[in-house]
Amino acid sequence: MSFSRALQCGPMERQVRSLWRAHQNNEKRTWRQRWRLWNLLREFDFTPPDPSSWPLQFPEQRIPDCASCQDNCCKGPHNTVLLRLVDVALFVDKGWTDQMTHDKPTFDEATLAARPMLRAMTQSFHWRVFPVLRQKADQTCTFLDAEGRCTIHVSRPWICRVFPYVLDIDNEAIGWSPRCQWYREVPEEEAQPIAQELHHAVFHNFYTEKICDLTLTTVYWEELQEMGLAGYLRLE
Ligand code: SF4
Ligand code: SF4
Secondary structure: OOOOOOOOOOHHHHHHHHHHHHHHOOOOOOHHHHHHHHHHHHHOOOOOOOHHHOOEOOOOOEEEOHHHOOOOOOEOOOOOOEOOHHHHHHHHHHOOHHHEEOOOOOOOHHHHHHOHHHHHHHOOHHHHHOOEEOEOOOOEEOOEOOOOOEOOHHHOOHHHHHOOEEEEOOOOEEEEOOOOOOEEEOOHHHHHHHHHHHHHHHHHHHHHHHHHHHHHHHHOHHHHHHHOOHHHOOOO
16 A cells, blocks of 8 residues: 655656745745745644644554445545645646646535535635546546546545545544545554555645645745646636
């Protein structure tokens, strides 16, 4: 079981990663960028929590059993794949931009009440700014084949990579999406390294990548415009 993407970056993704590195290295910023960053830091707390201190809200030995799953999570009205900036860059590199859309589904109050994570997602900055993956008319993901397999498995978006695990920020824990009911138990020695990698991957996806997206779209909007990425986002 691996959450990482062993894939060489294309030119657009390299540009995004290099912009983020430049930001992290405090490379020279314009006054406008400094002003925007100052405002952003007043609004959001970017202090990274210690991932290892966040408990799992499910048995450590439980892992999803995708190989024998009879209830594929890549289909249905609640399969909403919200993309990250690196996903959008990768889709540009791959020529898959027509598979992204800002035409997002809406959910009724009963659904949102039953699924607090879904509610949090639909109220987030990311939901407003970033596209989602298209679905076909039968509500399956555009990349799902007739046999129920993902046709872009090695390049699949971040959120697909860590599903069904989710970061429960309110409770400072790592949760398990109720949409996945197909799991199995593994021996403790197998579960330990998975749990460690899981902590890292979930934090990377839900925390670091989100901070990266928030910072780059807010502080470096003109750079994203020059790169040709801003057109796929909705900030203004
Ligand atoms: S529902 Fe769970 S077990 Fe089934 S494909 Fe999705 S993550 Fe895997
Ligand atoms: S991209 Fe692949 S893993 Fe993600 S929802 Fe679509 S088919 Fe499933």
